[in-house]
Amino acid sequence: MAAPGGFSGTDYKQEDAVLFGFTRTQLIAFLAMVAFIAISPFFLYPVFLMKVLCFALFACAFNLLIGYVGLLSFGHAAYFGMGGYLAGHAAKVWGLPPELAILIGGATGAALGVVIGAIAIRRQGIYFAMITLAFAQMVYFFCLQAEFTGGEDGIQAIPRGVLFGVFDLRSDMTMYWVVAIVFLAGFLLIHRIIHSPFGMVLKSIRENEPRATSLGYRTDDYKLVAFVLSAALSGVAGGTKAIVFGIATLTDVFWTMSGEVVLMSLVGGLGTIFGPVMGAAVIITMQNYLAEFGAWVTVIQGVIFVLCVLAFRRGIVGEIGNWLRVRL
Amino acid sequence: MDEIFGIPAPLLFGQLLLGLINGAFYALLSLGLAVIFGMLNVINFTHGAQFMMGAFVAWMLLNWAGLGYWWALLVAPLVVGLTGVIIEKTMISRLYKLDHLYGLLLTFGVGLVIEGVFRNEFGSSGMPYRIPAELQGSWDLGFMFMPIYRGWVVIVAIVACLATWLVIEKTKIGSYLRAATENPALVQAFGINVPRMMTLTYGAGVALAAFAGVLAAPIYSVNPQMGANLIIIVFAVVVIGGMGSILGSVVTGFTLGVIEGLTKVFWPEASSTVIFVVMAIVLLTRPAGLFGRA
Numbered sequence: 125m126a127a128p129g130g131f132s133g134t135d136y137k138q139e140d141a142v143l144f145g146f147t148r149t150q151l152i153a154f155l156a157m158v159a160f161i162a163i164s165p166f167f168l169y170p171v172f173l174m175k176v177l178c179f180a181l182f183a184c185a186f187n188l189l190i191g192y193v194g195l196l197s198f199g200h201a202a203y204f205g206m207g208g209y210l211a212g213h214a215a216k217v218w219g220l221p222p223e224l225a226i227l228i229g230g231a232t233g234a235a236l237g238v239v240i241g242a243i244a245i246r247r248q249g250i251y252f253a254m255i256t257l258a259f260a261q262m263v264y265f266f267c268l269q270a271e272f273t274g275g276e277d278g279i280q281a282i283p284r285g286v287l288f289g290v291f292d293l294r295s296d297m298t299m300y301w302v303v304a305i306v307f308l309a310g311f312l313l314i315h316r317i318i319h320s321p322f323g324m325v326l327k328s329i330r331e332n333e334p335r336a337t338s339l340g341y342r343t344d345d346y347k348l349v350a351f352v353l354s355a356a357l358s359g360v361a362g363g364t365k366a367i368v369f370g371i372a373t374l375t376d377v378f379w380t381m382s383g384e385v386v387l388m389s390l391v392g393g394l395g396t397i398f399g400p401v402m403g404a405a406v407i408i409t410m411q412n413y414l415a416e417f418g419a420w421v422t423v424i425q426g427v428i429f430v431l432c433v434l435a436f437r438r439g440i441v442g443e444i445g446n447w448l449r450v451r452l
Numbered sequence: 453m454d455e456i457f458g459i460p461a462p463l464l465f466g467q468l469l470l471g472l473i474n475g476a477f478y479a480l481l482s483l484g485l486a487v488i489f490g491m492l493n494v495i496n497f498t499h500g501a502q503f504m505m506g507a508f509v510a511w512m513l514l515n516w517a518g519l520g521y522w523w524a525l526l527v528a529p530l531v532v533g534l535t536g537v538i539i540e541k542t543m544i545s546r547l548y549k550l551d552h553l554y555g556l557l558l559t560f561g562v563g564l565v566i567e568g569v570f571r572n573e574f575g576s577s578g579m580p581y582r583i584p585a586e587l588q589g590s591w592d593l594g595f596m597f598m599p600i601y602r603g604w605v606v607i608v609a610i611v612a613c614l615a616t617w618l619v620i621e622k623t624k625i626g627s628y629l630r631a632a633t634e635n636p637a638l639v640q641a642f643g644i645n646v647p648r649m650m651t652l653t654y655g656a657g658v659a660l661a662a663f664a665g666v667l668a669a670p671i672y673s674v675n676p677q678m679g680a681n682l683i684i685i686v687f688a689v690v691v692i693g694g695m696g697s698i699l700g701s702v703v704t705g706f707t708l709g710v711i712e713g714l715t716k717v718f719w720p721e722a723s724s725t726v727i728f729v730v731m732a733i734v735l736l737t738r739p740a741g742l743f744g745r746a
Contacts, residue, residue: 196553243732246739250495250556251691255735258688262728269721379684383560390557423568429561433554434546 139450144312145319149450153398161304170300171368176408177307178365183388183400184314185357190386191395192318193350194330195245198253199260200358200385202240203233205377206263207359208366212279213272215367222285222293222367226306229363230356236263237355238348245347248333257379264377278373282366299368306364310357315397317353326350380422387425390432393439398452402441464717465596471713472706473602473671476609479705480664481686483613486695487620488657490633492650494544494555500683501566502658505532506665507674508570511581521584521670528666529659536658540651548650563680570676578673605667612663613702620698629653688731694744704742 139147146154164173182204189195211229214220220228244255267273274280284293293299317323328336329343336343366372375381384407392403407425414421432439438446445452481499488496496502509531510524519527539562547554587601620626632639632646640646665679672678693704708727716723734742 196556243735246735247691250552253553253556254495254687254691255731257684258691258728258731261684261688262725265724269724379680383564386557386560419568419571421568422571423565426561426564426566426568429564430543430558433558433561434543437550437554 141319145315147451149448150397150452153452157398157401158308161308165297165300170296172408172412174296174300174303174368175365176405177303178361178368179385179388179408180401180404181307181310181364182358182361183385183392183404184311184397185354185361186385187389187394187397187400188314188317188354188357189350190389191399192323192330193326193347195248195347195351196250196253196386197244197256197351197354198379198382198386199240199256199258199263200354201377201379201381202260202263203236203355203358204362204365204381204385205267205372205374206236207233207362208372208376209267209273209279210359211363212282212366212372215285216279216282217272220285221289222287222302225285225367226360226363229366230360233359233362234352234356236359237352241348241351241355245344245351257382260377260382261379264374264379267374267377273372273374276374278371279366280371282370282372284367284370293367303364303368306360310360311397311401314357317350318397322346322349384425387429387432389439391428391439393442393445393452394437396439396441396445396452399439399441403439406440459717462596467713467717468710469596469598469602469606469713470716471710472606473709474712475706475709476606477664477668477682477705478686478689478709479613479702480609480667481661481683482689482693482701482705483616483698484657484660484664485686485690486698486701487616487660488654489695491629491653492540492544492548492555493552494547494559495552495687496654496657497556497559497683498539498563498566499559499658499661499686500679500681501563502532502536502661502679503665503668503682504570504676504679505535505566506662507581507669507672507678508574508665509662510666510669511579511674514581521666524666524669525663529663532662532665533655533659537651537655539658540654544654545647545650567676567680574676576676578675578678581669581674583670601670605671608667609664612660616660617698617702685727688727690741692727692731692734692741694741696741697743700741700743 139149142148143151161177182200186197186200189197207229210232211225214228215222215225240256240259244252244259247255268275272279284299286292287298287302291298291302293302318326325336325341325346328339329341329346333343362372362376365376388403388407389400390403391406392401393399410424411421414424417424436443441452481503485496485499488494506528509528510521513519513524513527514521543558543562544555547558583601587604590597590599591603620629628639628644628649632644632649636646668678689705689708690701692708693701695701708730711730712723712726715726722729738744
């Protein structure tokens with residue numbers, strides 16, 4: 125997608141980075157987010173917040189590709205779901221501690237990302253979207269038939285375990301702080317990637333790939349590394365979710381999940397660093413309150429998709445940024 | 453002629469026929485996608501939902517209006533095509549100036565809405581649609597029994613594909629279409645209403661999907677998910693064939709159906725993934741697709 129961050133034509137204020145590559149406004153937004161994460165479990169249900177954080181990390185990982193490389197992946201459920209399965213399997217069958225299980229989730233996402241990414245980056249635009257979707261469906265069929273995934277039942281009763289042999293995660297609050305740290309670490313990593321020299325090359329590929337090639341960059345290598353990073357972080361998000369909820373099922377590898385993460389990023393704002401977090405919070409909250417309406421949730425999500433594309437392409441955070449004339 | 457490669461002949465031919473039938477649907481759907489993409493530069497993610505609508509309109513015509521299969525073959529594509537025209541006029545046409553990915557996202561959302569509405573209305577379980585009386589029974593081909601309806605589907609699909617090809621390659625409308633695909637601004641300058649052509653092209657592609665849906669209704673049970681799972685495989689077919697040529701997408705569709713059928717005989721566990729494996733191999737060797745232009 126050609127420059128989702130820049131296509132709005134907004135005349136942004138020039139702001140210099142003040143800390144960790146954040147501009148002043150971004151730093152304020154980041155501190156507000158951290159503050160909210162720190163106090164929210166005292167007045168909101170921690171399990172719900174953990175779900176939001178897992179999906180927020182997933183959406184941020186997805187947004188790394190669409191927002192900063194311009195590649196729309198329609199198959200991110202594969203890394204999220206597979207990360208969940210392997211993390212769950214590691215914790216339950218191999219009896220590994222949660223920190224290793226989550227790392228295995230990330231490694232699973234990365235490994236899948238290397239294989240699928242190496243093939244998918246041979247095409248761009250809508251072909252890239254179709255190819256990633258098709259491969260994710262292949263992963264889904266694999267999970268449907270494989271022994272260790274438990275087929276239709278999924279992997280159930282995954283133990284949360286004891287982190288580093290010290291922190292018992294059966295307490296929701298302890299688990300919450302772990303999830304919060306995983307999310308913030310992932311968020312800062314993505315922020316760091318975007319603002320590194322590597323990230324600059326990614327953005328130049330998004331803006332004009334032939335030109336980046338002519339400057340001597342092997343654009344395919346850059347795209348693949350970005351793809352693998354995104355897939356690995358999606359795997360971490362999926363693994364964390366499996367540990368939190370003690371369950372890994374086919375829902376998380378199905379194409380509807382790939383659609384949901386696209387929707388979250390779109391609602392929050394493609395190509396903004398805070399957008400996917402906002403989008404995940406909005407969509408998960410909506411699903412939570414509308415759960416009793418059953419299949420109407422799909423209809424509502426479809427309507428939001430259509431409205432966002434037709435009239436609200438900047439997303440919530442993008443609109444706020446446009447209004448304040450700052451990049452968020 | 454009882455066994456071929458150690459496989460009982462009826463099983464082999466049965467799966468081959470099943471493969472041809474699936475191939476017929478792949479061909480019809482990928483053809484519609486290719487026609488729409490050629491003109492609008494939009495990948496129609498709603499295609500699966502529109503295929504499903506075709507089957508449902510046939511079901512409604514039979515159960516609510518008493519109109520049978522033959523009427524459905526005519527009416528369902530018209531009705532669903534008309535909804536396609538409305539979707540193009542009110543929504544898709546606003547996105548032509550934007551990145552093509554927005555068209556994909558929009559049609560994905562529309563597909564979710566349609567499928568959700570049908571699921572609320574009719575539930576997830578399938579509803580049967582009887583094979584019309586004229587096409588019941590089967591032919592004895594000597595080596596196997598061939599249900600007449602299945603043979604009919606394969607033949608009709610081939611005829612529909614050829615007809616589409618003839619319209620596009622041999623008629624005046626088709627020449628406008630091909631010209632507008634190459635250079636819309638120039639065609640517009642010659643006084644041809646290109647926006648209207650785009651609307652009608654979308655409607656025609658959608659009608660083709662609905663036509664396939666009516667054909668599918670007696671074979672698969674009519675249910676809201678019938679299109680969603682099929683369309684992802686069709687996307688893979690489109691990537692394999694490339695969207696450059698009409699006949700290319702037809703040939704690719706049928707071939708992949710047969711490959712899938714044969715895999716079901718020789719290695720059943722791999723049958724649901726074989727098309728994706730073929731896609732990976734094609735992407736590694738010919739990234740533009742078998743019939744595509746780079």
